[in-house]
Amino acid sequence: MFRGLRLIPAMIDICRDVERLCPDAWVINYSNPMTAICRALRKVTNVKIVGLCTAGYLPRQIARQMEIDEARIDVISAGVNHCMWAFKIMVDGVDATEQWKELIREKQGGDYYRSSVEMLDILDVWPMPGANHVAEFFPYFYGPGDDGRDDGRYPYRSGHDFDERLVKDAERRTKLKAQGEGTEELGAPPADESASEAIKILLSIWNNSRTRHYANVENNGSVPNLPPEAIVEIPVIADGSGVRALDVGPLPESVVGYVRSRTSFFELLAEAAIQRSKKIALQCLLNDTNTLSIVHARECIEEMFEVQKEFLPGFE
Template sequence: MKRKKIVLIGAGSAVFTQGLVADFIMAENFGLWEIALVDINEQALHSITTLTNKMVKEKNADIVITSSSNRRDVLPDADVVITTIAVGGRRAWENDVIIPRKYGIYQPVGDTTMPGGISRALRMIPVMIDISKDIKELCPDAHFINYSNPMTAICQAIQKVTGVNVTGLCHGVIHVEQYLAKFINAKNSEVKSLGVGINHLTFLYDLRINGKNAWPIIDQELYRQKKMEPGSSIGKEEKILYENSYKNNQFSWSFYERYGVFPAVLDRHVTEFFPEHFPNGKYYGKVLGKEVFSLESVIAEGDKIYEEMHEQAQGRLPLDEKFFKRTEGEHEQLVEILRSIYNDERKIFSVNLPNEGAVPNLPAHAVLELPAVATGMGLIPLHINDFPDELALILRKRIHVVDLTVEAALTGKKSLLVEAMVADGAVDSKEMANSLAEELLITNKQYLPQFN
């Protein structure tokens, strides 16, 4: 049996890479694989190569691990190419979020929209286009899957410039299905949804539990919890449900009550698409990105995991066995999707693909997060005729921001960057947008040759 090759570009992303390799190790009847790791950071590449080889040896898996700091060395004959890069790393990510705070703009994530996400796109898009050109030249038949953010802008730019077929993957829809399953005390396997949107703003408009409409059950539980007071005499199990349900994602639940659909991926991401609701970051008595959904905590945790990767690689920490248990994360769908494609199983997944008429009331060119069937011909979007027009209007505004962001990243025109920020809605004026844009461009100068 011929060994298939998967190339992972951005392999220094420790959690993703370890989770992915563990999934391939634990997958049954999935064939023989070579996993080629690529990262421009030589130290990170050495550590993750050493660590994943330890994982393969620990489980005596028939997987070959190779690595290179030059992707062109390993792309020829690749069957699958995965991108998880982050140009500028966590330090640039910090700047994307912290600099806008000077202007009263607070973000809990800053990797998709608002000034932080727009700034990130400027760094990411040119590099991702270069990668896609190499794929087109060296392995044009490979399945190209991107996990890097901002997902929508990156995938749209690749399609626009190179025409290379790229699929964006994110576990957000799965995460919200699991969240809603827990909300009504159902098993994850019992709950299924249909959703349409753009990455991190996907509206689940159909929810089923064992094939039956789940919204009435959701309504009943939401009503019950809203009647409960924090001091009520309730059982331990009910108290856990109460403390970990709608109170921690109040904006998402208010959106559900207004529109009858549930947004993915909960308040940490969804709030960033509606900055007009949260002036100066004020979010139910707290400040976004600081007192709630702290960016600093996320960055610190990322730094800690990165250091642990090096420690495990060098033998100063034992191999973390948790990766060999079925873990949640961005990687979790990949084996199932590839298996469905290679075996033509025709299973349905939520993915990011060009619309091209699948959702008639949204722009054809837009990259949407929507259900698609994984077939022997690749991923084919489902045709969605009943997507609500009022939700389409919300998405059209956000797609316009993506269009402007992509053009700014491709042309290096500051005027388009300013227009993207104004259209996004987080800035108070064009003057503020101009000043903030200038500061972000100066800070990121080394990553933005198109603006120089």
């Protein structure tokens, strides 16, 4: 949440420059929290924006699981960034969903995917992009086990050691800072598949060549049981007219409540950043299913605003 409160005002400033200098340009966002950033920019700017993350790997991942060529796969999926659900798998135009589910249960029952398989068994849809990402939205998979003990069933149960991660990333961050300041050359781009997805989309827009992708865009009825203004991660078409969402139909009732809750969280986060409001930030935190105490939520808000006040000017 606080990452969003820090980043959204900066992203709005960038997009104000885009509006002024290159109003026909497309903004491709990779920054997290993806959903909140894209929603905030849609609320207060007129830029054309699309968000890219790991959803583009979904057909590739499923094709590998099924040991078939990716070109034969069509995945019907929807959700929000880091909490996306695959509910129909087509192979050569034939519904192969049940076959794929059985395969998943056989192949992906290891520790890392344990929570994903449990959700598939209970909710009857497959969560994407990975167990650790999806589990952050479900308090069932963090903290002690159901019997009060940390039973070790989920290897990411204790979360991430961000202090350790910051130390490991120190060299990379120093290099990125130097590149941003122009004191070090950019060099070759990283070998990242998500970066190539952006290039494919831009080429499709430029050449008016119709291609299919997975991206974060405004819903506009593509998923009818989610708010039309929500930013959703779904299949899209890119061509000369831009990037537009495909109609995927309603999310299954077993998961749509979780996703609606996340859209509310991100709507509040976007509004808190736009209005620079501590009160709306508290509303946002209380909207999170991992928040169990109003007292602790208030304390968290006050402490985080205090330690980050240099980066959060103007919040009241």
